[in-house]
Amino acid sequence: MAIRTTGLTRRYGETTVLDGLDLTVDAGTVHGLLGPNGAGKTTTVRILSTLLDPHGGTATVAGYDVVRQAAQVRRHVGLVGQHAAVDEILGGRDNLVMFGRLSHLGTRQARRRADALLEQFDLVDAAERPVSTYSGGMRRRLDLAAGLVLDPTVLLLDEPTTGLDPSGRREVWQSVRALVAGGTAVLLTTQYLEEVDQLASQVTVLNHGRVAAEGTPDALKASIGQDRLDVVVRDEADLPSAHSALRAVAQDAETDLDGRRVTATVTDRMAALTYVVRTLDDAGIVVDDVILRRPTLDEVFLHLTGSTKEAS
Amino acid sequence: MTWALRDSWTVTLRDLGHWRRQPWGLVIGLAFPILLLLMFGFLLGGAIDVPGGYIEFLFPGMLAVTMAFGLETTMTTVSEDVQRGVTDRFRSLPMSRIAVLLGRATADMLASVVSLAVLLVAGLVIGWRIHEGVGNALVGVALLLLLRFAFLWVGIYLGLLFRGQGGVMAVQILVWPFVFLSNAFVPITTMPGWIQVLSAWNPITATVAATRELFGNGPATENAILLAVVWPVVLSVVFATLAVRRWTRLGR
Numbered sequence: 111m112a113i114r115t116t117g118l119t120r121r122y123g124e125t126t127v128l129d130g131l132d133l134t135v136d137a138g139t140v141h142g143l144l145g146p147n148g149a150g151k152t153t154t155v156r157i158l159s160t161l162l163d164p165h166g167g168t169a170t171v172a173g174y175d176v177v178r179q180a181a182q183v184r185r186h187v188g189l190v191g192q193h194a195a196v197d198e199i200l201g202g203r204d205n206l207v208m209f210g211r212l213s214h215l216g217t218r219q220a221r222r223r224a225d226a227l228l229e230q231f232d233l234v235d236a237a238e239r240p241v242s243t244y245s246g247g248m249r250r251r252l253d254l255a256a257g258l259v260l261d262p263t264v265l266l267l268d269e270p271t272t273g274l275d276p277s278g279r280r281e282v283w284q285s286v287r288a289l290v291a292g293g294t295a296v297l298l299t300t301q302y303l304e305e306v307d308q309l310a311s312q313v314t315v316l317n318h319g320r321v322a323a324e325g326t327p328d329a330l331k332a333s334i335g336q337d338r339l340d341v342v343v344r345d346e347a348d349l350p351s352a353h354s355a356l357r358a359v360a361q362d363a364e365t366d367l368d369g370r371r372v373t374a375t376v377t378d379r380m381a382a383l384t385y386v387v388r389t390l391d392d393a394g395i396v397v398d399d400v401i402l403r404r405p406t407l408d409e410v411f412l413h414l415t416g417s418t419k420e421a422s
Numbered sequence: 423m424t425w426a427l428r429d430s431w432t433v434t435l436r437d438l439g440h441w442r443r444q445p446w447g448l449v450i451g452l453a454f455p456i457l458l459l460l461m462f463g464f465l466l467g468g469a470i471d472v473p474g475g476y477i478e479f480l481f482p483g484m485l486a487v488t489m490a491f492g493l494e495t496t497m498t499t500v501s502e503d504v505q506r507g508v509t510d511r512f513r514s515l516p517m518s519r520i521a522v523l524l525g526r527a528t529a530d531m532l533a534s535v536v537s538l539a540v541l542l543v544a545g546l547v548i549g550w551r552i553h554e555g556v557g558n559a560l561v562g563v564a565l566l567l568l569l570r571f572a573f574l575w576v577g578i579y580l581g582l583l584f585r586g587q588g589g590v591m592a593v594q595i596l597v598w599p600f601v602f603l604s605n606a607f608v609p610i611t612t613m614p615g616w617i618q619v620l621s622a623w624n625p626i627t628a629t630v631a632a633t634r635e636l637f638g639n640g641p642a643t644e645n646a647i648l649l650a651v652v653w654p655v656v657l658s659v660v661f662a663t664l665a666v667r668r669w670t671r672l673g674r
């Protein structure tokens with residue numbers, strides 16, 4: 111077992127940020143921790159990497175207790191935080207050598223490890239350049255490399271692709287896949303369903319510091335993954351007709367209270383689309399827009415928790 | 423213990439690496455006190471009448487003020503490391519934890535030694551001289567570094583305390599009245615009554631009085647050297663304790 115937490119609790123002042131989190135991550139797998147902003151993902155990662163003390167419950171990482179055996183945890187766990195935590199003025203190689211020395215590899219071994227990591231993450235050409243000149247994707251890769259200096263058995267990745275462009279995102283995904291092939295267990299937090307889909311074999315959905323759902327990405331998608339059909343009418347007076355047209359193809363048709371939009375979950379997307387468009391056209395209703403789309407994370411959370419995502 | 427020292431040195435080397443890559447950072451840091459020295463010495467100095475000449479009077483004050491401004495440098499660096507996550511990276515490594523602070527302290531002290539050396543040369547160039555022998559002058563330099571050491575711990579503590587930019591900026595502004603409420607630029611006796619009391623208690627005042635005495639740039643004052651030792655030692659003990667406490671409790 112790479113990670114196991116039971117009843118993990120953490121407060122900030124009066125607010126409970128983690129409320130009895132039970133999480134199990136198997137060795138050698140990628141486990142997605144999915145949740146909106148403020149769900150408690152970073153807090154979890156910080157506790158697992160010994161940066162933050164839990165206020166209740168227990169957590170073991172790589173077999174070591176994060177409170178009582180913090181030193182061993184640090185030796186076996188790699189952390190890649192939400193923001194690239196490397197020295198901006200130094201070059202990539204100097205950064206990695208420094209982290210290697212601070213991990214007590216010895217200078218020669220630290221240098222060798224740095225070169226290997228630069229190679230692995232395709233940073234050899236940029237090794238001597240100050241990190242401040244790196245692109246977002248390069249910085250993330252260097253950060254990943256820094257988390258791997260000690261070849262950890264467990265790697266904690268906190269929103270590794272947030273703020274990256276699509277190509278940067280793909281680069282990071284490739285690196286993560288390569289790691290797992292090498293046997294490292296990864297706990298990956300993200301706000302993107304797609305990322306979990308791409309990388310993780312198990313997912314835990316976190317909301318308000320609690321587990322809202324868990325399972326394989328496929329199982330999760332099956333429970334929430336149907337398409338959404340939005341109809342926007344021009345005249346608000348036509349909303350009831352649009353609503354009943356959608357009701358004919360889906361049970362959960364919902365009218366947007368302050369807009370001109372009706373939304374429903376549909377199973378047979380093309381049949382539903384054709385039916386709704388034809389019905390509205392026959393009734394002479396002017397439609398501004400018809401949108402067939404995947405559910406948003408908001409809707410996933412609505413579905414899973416019965417509460418909407420809170421702005422934060 | 424040996425790991426604590428080795429890791430501290432590695433953290434110090436990081437700063438030395440910064441110097442190598444951005445030498446102008448050091449130069450700009452030095453340009454500031456030299457500019458102040460020239461402005462005060464030559465622009466305002468003519469209007470300030472002190473025995474021995476204003477440059478001789480000003481120079482030890484300028485050195486102490488440079489040491490005091492080091493508080494700002496230390497605080498900003500520490501606070502930036504916390505905000506950028508570099509501190510978290512260090513704390514997640516199996517390194518000696520206290521080494522992050524010791525390494526910071528060593529790097530900043532080394533930088534101060536270099537600044538002092540350059541400033542002393544600059545002083546000699548514009549006509550400042552020592553009159554009590556090299557031995558006394560070296561003791562004066564040591565007292566200046568002791569003051570820097572004390573402000574270093576104040577800076578580390580405040581840098582760990584303020585997570586946002588607001589606190590850091592407040593300190594950057596407050597440093598100014600703090601250095602001016604001392605005998606660094608003008609004799610305290612020229613100040614209004616209650617400000618004299620404040621200025622007399624300023625740790626900078628003690629160091630300035632002692633260095634003036636040791637350099638022979640001003641009259642000997644009672645207990646000046648004693649105070650210039652006691653003040654920084656007390657400050658160092660208090661703020662190093664606070665800083666280490668804050669450091670070990672970052673996870674709470």
Ligand SMILES: Nc1ncnc2c1ncn2[C@@H]1O[C@H](COP(=O)(O)OP(=O)(O)O)[C@@H](O)[C@H]1O
Pocket residue numbers: 122127145146147148149150151152153154422
């Ligand atoms: N240092 C802190 N002080 C006070 N509240 C915090 C602190 N860090 C996080 N929080 C709060 O804890 C909650 C969870 O935060 P976090 O774990 O960062 O969420 P996530 O990473 O899922 O976005 C948020 O409501 C956040 O405002």
Ligand SMILES: [Mg+2]
Pocket residue numbers: 148151152153192268269
């Ligand atoms: Mg977060």
